[in-house]
Amino acid sequence: NAKEKDIIVNTIFCGNYQQGINTDWKKGATLTGGEYMAIDHNKRIVHIVTPYDDVIIKLNSKLNSTYISYGAMGSAKLELQSRQDDNAMEMEEAVAVKRAVSKSSGMYNNSTWDLIDASEDEEFDLASIKKEELPKALRDKSKAELNAFIGEKRAERKKIQKEIKELNAKRESYISKHAQQEKGELENVMLKAIKRQAEAKQYKWE
Structure with a gap:
């Protein structure tokens, strides 16, 4: 299996965070030393308050x-x-x-x-x-x-x-700028997770 071959598996569940845990998506990641993430596709798009x-x-x-x-x-x-x-x-x-x-x-x-x-x-x-x-x-x-x-x-x-x-x-x-920041949150979380995992295996990130 992946763990025996020293393969890290990161999982991304499309839905509620807790639902992903209940359906073993988190377990699948932690068994291999990976990280679990969730995208809540039902999340309401909120109004971004601006100074204007x-x-x-x-x-x-x-x-x-x-x-x-x-x-x-x-x-x-x-x-x-x-x-x-x-x-x-x-x-x-x-x-x-x-x-x-x-x-x-x-x-x-x-x-x-x-x-x-x-x-x-x-x-x-x-x-x-x-x-x-x-x-x-x-x-x-x-x-x-x-x-x-x-x-x-x-x-x-x-x-x-x-x-x-x-x-x-x-x-x-202003909205466009902050919406992009919000959009990039998952990508940033994924990159940080991969960097941490790479450093743990003594890989260099350039």
Whole structure:
């Protein structure tokens, strides 16, 4: 057998660590002086917390303040947007971060109830919006004042979206780096085991 021939056997069980022990995978390794390892294929992929998450979530709150509701359903849609953010945060911080990132993209468009998105359309006519369909704070403003206000909020939104995108790029880089470290854990454990075994037999590792 392997032990009699001085062959070291290392075993890797694909499943729960204890299950591997119960099914003699560890015994098979220790009998030959080898090491037992397990890969838990049912392990849940966890969210890697980054230094950028909290900042992105705070920027998302600022982003919400740039929306100007209009129309019969405008205020309800604005409230729904905030509620969806809260729901995402309750689910998991990672979900809230991803939602904030998606809101910073050009794909997130609310032209049916947000004046800024609506005004991006060349055919949009601010004069067609009734005063009573605007937020109370804007109803007494002239068309010129409204256009100026929309311009200010648009610039503010673009600035925030740019910040979120830049932070998300750093966040993804951070996640990639740490995910690689986690991915390499088994490989490192295996190499360390082989090195220890080689040294015990007075082999040199170069």
